[in-house]
Amino acid sequence: MKKGGTKSLRLDGKSIFMAGAGGLGNRIAHGLTDAGARLVLADLDFAAARKVAKSIQQKKGECMAYPMDIMNPAEIRRGMQLVRKRFGRMDVALNGVGINIRKPSLEMTGRDWDKVLDINLKGAFFFAQCAARIFLRQCPRGGKIITLASILSFFGMEDRAAYGASKAGLIGLNRCLAVEWGKYGITVNGISPTFIPTAINRVTLKGAFKARLINRTPLGRLGRPEDLVGPIIFLASEASNFITGQTIPIDGGWLAG
């Protein structure tokens, strides 16, 4: 610890397994490596992960792409073992994978429901379980698990029942795992971003709907991927060592209104 008790927000020497190389994952991966972290970046879309890794390597950052389906725990485990093999240990496991199927609830099928809940919530659980098993085998024990929930973890919106349920579920999941694994020195936290233009909402985030979101936001704009970088670095850093079980809204004041 530095003089005066200030813990560093730098991530030099920290090794991170990160899942999700989409619109938010791309910016977060750059932010983490800019802060000094070494990364293995996983995604079902291996080409997307490779593209992000390459752009980080061009800046002399350390990032390696890895193909992974979050529905396959064996692939998650192998990816996390790769972090240990390459960097000696895994300090942080960050899950930024998610999908949405928007439909009126009267038309939602069992298949739609299962797909969203499987990837967003079941996937998050097994991702955390794989991380905890690795953290327990390391010396010193412990590590940080971080999840991307959503502003829709906290309030309802039409046509998003499965997504909202999965993201609200992440809050409960973070709390339960934080309580259960605190004794191992494992922290479990998340962030809940507001609407940020990426592939996941390209179809809907325009016109009257976009105006409605901006009007509802005290800071008067949608989110930007870079809005998430500081909070994620904080949760990955030593500065957040005594925080666990929390899912922090990054919402321009939405939930305050």
Ligand SMILES: NC(=O)c1ccc[n+]([C@@H]2O[C@H](COP(=O)([O-])OP(=O)(O)OC[C@H]3O[C@@H](n4cnc5c(N)ncnc54)[C@H](O)[C@@H]3O)[C@@H](O)[C@H]2O)c1
């Ligand atoms: N963009 C927003 O407005 C917003 C707001 C709140 C929360 N989020 C959450 O942030 C996370 C990232 O969202 P984004 O905006 O970057 O979306 P995105 O669609 O750009 O990225 C999602 C990534 O997940 C990957 N993915 C999907 N299924 C997978 C699977 N089975 N295994 C591994 N990877 C898989 C995709 O290939 C994609 O790269 C998601 O959990 C999303 O729910 C996004």
